[in-house]
Amino acid sequence: MNLFAEYQAKVIEIVEGLARDGVLPSGLGLSRIVVEPPRDRSHGDLATNAAMVLAKDAGMKPRDLAERIVGKLRQDPGVTEAEAAGPGFINIRLKPVLFENVVRAAVLAGPDFGRSAMGAGAKVNVEYVSANPTGPMHVGHCRGAVFGDALANLLAFAGHDVTREYYINDAGAQVDVLARSAYLRYREALGEEIGPIPEGLYPGDYLKPVGEALAKTHGNAFLNRSEREWLEPVRSVAIDAMMAMIREDLKALSIEHAVFFSERSLHEGNASAVGAAIADLSERNLIYQGRLPPPKGSPEADWEDREQTLFKATAFGDDVDRPLLKSDGGYTYFASDIAYHRDKFLRGFKIMIDVWGADHGGYIKRLKAAVTAVTGGEGTLDIEICQLVRLLRDGQEVKMSKRAGTFVTLREVVDEVGPDPVRFMMLYRKNDAPLDFDLAKVVEQSKDNPVFYVQYAHARSASIFRQAKMAYGEASFGQEELASADLSLLADEAEQGIMKLVAQYPRLIDSAAANREPHRVAFYLYEIASSLHALWSKGKEDAALRFVNDKDRELTKARLALVGSLMTVLGSGLKLLGVSAPDEMR
């Protein structure tokens, strides 16, 4: 039930009709036609730019074209008024019953209100978090985790077939370092004095239990053996332990991935996936032996000019061609990543979304180039970058340093402030803008805290229903009854404002999903929460506006339908963000 989409379709139909009648040329670019709520409410309920975007191709003045469209719009049964305005806008007023029907639809549909078919069931792979399995997650990972999760929710709600995926970087040098670090803890567990952890190994205590577990299951079987003998089993145990820890951390934020994809698996077998990907590129003539210029601006002391195996990334907009093989003969991380994304494509995902931290920004062009190459242009990779999070406490930056031991883990933050503030505040900002996260402010229970403010609106709505049931009995005001309410009784401007906001929800979902911007949901929720608080306060001054009126059941019913629709939207939006929608505040 998306009024804006409905009227966009109607406007397009009118334009096509005018083209059939010869008033307009055919083949106009109709996709640019937008029907949106006008910024100024005095302009009506809907506004469209149709006449302005088509005027040029139509060879007509915007106002003239607008008049033609207006003439047709006036014949629409739902339209009470249509007029050309300003430079060529068409402003439309709708019969109130259309908005009333949206409220009814929201009450009846409940959690499904706003669900959209926009995605048309397309398979989408959203890869997020993918933190290295070498230690606990820190706050830096948090934003990408929350963003990716909310984006996945949003895309699913907007009609996509979403798979949430985590890429485990379990190949390469870092996990070998992890294994060596765990081995040290293993020796420690067997009673050896290991002293300070050597430079270059992971010092954290979190590896102690891994060492103990190794000692328990393997006894001293690995003691005094060459690394070749123990590296693999120790690494495997350590990675499993780290992944278990990471999953626990994610669970604290109610994040769950459907697929955990192992980088190592891409290297296994005689015909490895990485080998296949490179062979694929090779067949496309995108691989050659060549030299690269040394990087500028970074130390060049250890630069070794040599011929290497390069992917022709520049053919797809990258700045330089990229190496696929390391000097030791192994594959680069990039080579694995190509194979990984090729695998996603082969699994049927034409739409891939990766969520990365800002520090990986420099990697975007090459991977997009690779995806275009390896899918023959049929797969698209969207990379969403989350900027850094600055952790504050009462306005003071919390400096983080592994060495100083002031390292803050994701778990510590979630345990301190709770998952709701973490999730909401991470989403109450565009993902590509840096974010300050103040541990003290996000737990404040006041209107200064948007998390609380929005949740409070939901609780307040629930409270209104409780009050109504006290006045009229527990069995009163079920879904069906509310849907039959006479909503024309809701004449106050504030009440109508809420109806119109509710009517915008489906449109919001589509645009937030299409733009991959879950923060729009958060801002919308704040706005609609505000509209409830305002109406509530109006009832303080004017008793006639109170939601529960124990002398007028019909009016109460209408108001509850309104509150019900708002509560539905609040609950739905909060669910998309992964934030709880409490029925009362404590």
Place this chain on the structure above:
RNA sequence: GAUCCCAUAGCUCAGCCGGAUAGAGCAGCCGCCUUCUAAGCGGCAGGUCGCAGGUUCGAAUCCUGCUGGGAUCGCCA
């Protein structure tokens, strides 16, 4: 040297694939609790949209250059 992101009110930020008089919160000032939760609401004041060009009927939004801030830059992941 290069690439990417950012720059909007004193502060923190929205601004919906270009559109009508640029919005919200905080801070400041003035108001609202006998009454469904004041954990809230209303009002006032506050902006050369970093700078300079360009495209367009129309630019905070698109393009180019510059300034300032952040991130990154073969064989780490």
